[in-house]
Amino acid sequence: MKPHLIIKVKQPFETPTVFWEKAIGSKNMVPERFLPSIDQILKKKYGLRFWLTKNYKPKNEEWSKDEIEAGFNRIYRLILQKNTRIPPSIIQEVQLLPQVEYVRVGGIATTGLPHSNLVRGASLSQRYRNNGIYLEAAHAFSKGSPLIKVAILDTGFDVDHPEIQHAMLPGKDFVNIIDGASQFIGDFLDYDDSPEDEVGHGTHVAGIIAAQGRKMPIGVVPQCKIIPVKVLGALKRGDGAVGAGLIDNINNGIKWAVDQGAEVINMSLGIKHTGGGLPHEEVIKYALKKGVTVVAASGNDGRQDKYYPGALPGVIAVGAADDHGKVARFSTFGGHVSLIAPGVNIYSSFLKGGYAMSSGTSQAAPFVSGAIALIKSFAHSKGQKLRDKQIKYLLKHTSDKVSGRFKDLRAGFGRINLLDALKLYQYKTSIL
Secondary structure (H helix, E strand, O other): OOOOOEEEEEEOOOOOOOOOHHHOOOOOOOOOOHHHHHHHHHHOOOOOOOOEEOOOOOOOOOOOHHHHHHHHHHHHEEEEEEOOOOOOOHHHHHHHHOOOEEEEEOEEEEOEEEEEEEEOOOOOOOOOOOOOOOOOHHHHOOOOOOEEEEEEEEEEEEOOOOOOHEEOOOEOOOOOOOOOOOEEEOOOOOOOOOOEEEEEEEEHHHHHHHHHOOOOOOOOHHHHHHHEEEEEEEEEEOOOOHHHOHHHHHHHHHHHHOOOOOOEEEEOEEEEOOOOOOOHHHHHHHHHHHEEEEEOOOOOOEEOOOOOOOOOOOOEEHHHHHOOOEEEOOOOEOEEEEEEEOOOOOOEEOHHHOOOEEHHHHHHHHHHHHHHHHHHHHHOOOOOOOOOHHHHHHHHHHHHOOOOOOOOOOEEOOOHHHHHHHHHHHHHHOOO
């Protein structure tokens, strides 16, 4: 993807435009003009020619009421025809135009990837983890439902891995990066339907949620379905790698997951706020309005800080708990953190049908996403559909506290207790 601008205007542009995905393959019939005032600045003053595309694709043929209210029909991606730097003065000038709600440069987001230690053999293949969330007892209530879909937005997936293959629905790859391509690992150019994993992070997360338990502990919801969404490529950094993806492609991945019917979205990633609007804010609001519960990792720098989308209102930000139920030293904390979950030395699925041990809030988040899917599955078996607000109530009021506070700065409401959450739901429904 060449350098591009994201512009949200106050009224939809009248000239027919195409979704940016189509413009990647063919530039035929892609408009090269926008509003006259914007054309005057970009083309005549700065000599920057561009292709005009839609930044979002409607779920159906026409924009829905919710999509229009979110403003998706008014957000455009102006893709430059040459690889060149976009001067900050362009942003300042375009932002002053009365027709423009906002303008920003499309950027690449990076997120740390926890180091994973490949484990050979099956020495850690006990049926259930002894991690204090009472999953084995919770499975007496439910092991999930195939009607409940969990979207995982990550680095891709080993979709043929024997632990998670059964759960995988058709997925999407939203990674399309050209700038700095020599630093990327594996598939980073093709926007397609093949969300292949190059580093194992997404595969590890998926196993925590839905593993069958063949040669590793069983997943939280082995009978639920996963929507695999690749939004991060792997970028070499020193001796390791970080996840990297275009922020606006991550946003597209979130919307696509919602439109595919996900009830839970797991984002074991987070980016810092570096200016402009808060990252992912518009599309997260859309997800929440559609009743989707969004879970994100809090971060791994061990400081009081904010990473997005975890720090956005309505998102469940998850910190990591150690083997004793205390907050792990590396877990980023703050008032936005909602819960903690196991995140130290987590054994799960990995690349090429293998297994690995890894630690991080990336591993903690899927325990919470799986817990939500399990509660939703149990409610579904009772003919009920739980709202996002109800799910948060159950988790908040049944978590195991780590201090004398109802909400702790480091641990939020505490470590998830899946068994108590199910019991509270059962009790609440029995007295209605």
